[in-house]
Amino acid sequence: MDERKRESMVSYLRRRMSEFGIEPDDLAKSIALDQRRQREACYRNASGETWDGKGEIPRWLQQAISAGQSFEHFSVNGTAAQVVRKRGGVDWRNDPFAGTRLAGDLRGLAS
DSSP, X not given: OOHHHHHHHHHXXXXXXXXXTOOHHHHHHHHHHHHHHHHHOSEEXXXXXXXXXXXXXXXXXXXXXXXXXXXXXHBSTTOHXXXXXXXXXXXXXXXXXXXXXXXXXXXXXXX
């Protein structure tokens, strides 16, 4: 991006921030919070939804696994194998109900 376009964009952003009452500190706090959330996430999908590997498996991850996708596919920084072992070591790859509605219902019972 050339300098003129950059300055034009910066000017536009400053004007819009002023219109909405957004201060540079507000942006810095928001960015820091987003970065913290991303560091804490163990799994992330293409839509940006995340899960930290604690508690109940979110519906988006349950559906993907039931459809045959692996935990490792959604892993952030290779953390999938560690979290799966912590959750009891159940190997869902051999699930006879994979891909059915029943698969999602049974996963909550085994945890």
